[in-house]
Amino acid sequence: MQASCAAQVAFIETGDTARSTTDPDHVMNNKFRLFTLAALLAGSAAQAEDDANVLTLGGGIAGGPRYSGAAERVIGPALAIDYQMANGFYASTLRGIGHGRQLGPVNASVALGYRGERSERDRDGLGGARGSTALRGMGDVKGSATVMLQGAYEIVDGLELSAAAELPLSHRANGRTLSLGLTGTLFERATDQVTLALSANVGDRDYVRTYYGVDTAQAARSGYRQFTPKAGLYEVELGMTWRHQLDERWSVTTMLGLTALTRDAARSPLARKDTAPTGAVFVAYRF
Template sequence: MNKNNLAAIVLLACAACAQAEDNVLTFGAGIAGAARYSGADDYVIGPLLAIDYQMANGFYASTLRGIGYGGAVGPVYLSAALGYRGERSEKDRSGIGGASGSPALRGMGDVKGSATAVLGASWDIVDGLALEWHAELPVSKRENGRQIGVGLTGTLYQQARDHVTLSLAANIADRDYMQTYYGVTATQSARSGYRQYRPKGGLYEVELGMTWKHMIDTRWGVTGTLSAVALTRDAANSPITKRPRSAAGAVYATYSF
């Protein structure tokens, strides 16, 4: 799937931004679909598999969230983790997490994956409405650039077993990030046939998402998520952007103990 693999926006049932009272291990499995890469005009569907271990003291290890720590400071929840930003291939390279590229990128070369420092914060403005912020800073392959995002998440419906939320987010990137994922260098242009393109940093993506979590019992849960993504400004005008608007979705089950 695209570089912002759907797994990155899917949180396991136990992995909400709150410190658990006990240590909780969660296994998740399901199916997910998203554009092959950011700006692609075709989609790929693949399995979604995840493991998340949340400790009562705030430390966690997760295939989705990375390895890190989160805790509350007054009304604000803060987190910091070591994560991984996936690769983007110039070929249709498939794996257990879905495709990581597209033949439409032939000649663009591969964008290598990188370790990242992921910082986050969430503030409950009022009950059921949270202001959120995150930053993704590469630790390796720093030339791939940095990205930050801000958003709002609100609860639309909540009962004992069901929780429905709606979120709106905007993502901003520096010039290096934009060049890596939406730009075309002279060398890439000669190899791929795309015109040269040097995008500027700034707002590049907005996203609207909805999530419904249903708890079957205290251990089993089912979650469905659907999002609409729109590239903006220089990202939307990139030669490799075939379609600036796309959708992503997933349905998965979780078991916690």
């Protein structure tokens, strides 16, 4: 079940995203923070289904690009609150508000979330960066309320295939995303679990034009050349997570990852770096 939760949540793009809760990658790695939080909350979610309601608090340090394609890197604090009910309902600062169920080898959930804004100014907060002066003239991308649909299938013990879709309810012109991923458990024992996850992220025309495109007006204001990307694969992610259980309530999670822009996203004039390392260390306490 731990691997299942990690796989299921790792591929949501809900923050700016980031890449949020999700991000996609518009806030400093909402997506990346989801990946990390999923790992540290997985044990809690599993226990909640079998046992009782579980509240988990997490905090730590996270680092990644200032926005998707940014050359600048930022490091800052990250906090998370997650309440998982035994009946499958949950409320989380990163997972959103939703319901999930395990049906044999299949894990599925639906949630309401929020994709954060992307600013044309350097804006930093507790959740990470929300923009950069490198985007000056591009205008702000408004945040969106979203529906997140997620599913994971356990192919064999320790190996899962997952899919997630993020559909905006507000500011629908920001576009939709679909992510496909594979998560494998490399090592597991009573107190430790190491997982490796690979995901491919696809955006529709509105999404890639919103976050990687430059229209005529933006080109005139920003100095970037006009660029009209096509829908399709825009990003691939690879991440490794190590979760260490200190006792029945305390755990520490370390994550290292790499995000690579592909195709038109990598060719965008906004993409000053098409690959970006990410990392985090989280401590979690389960009530």
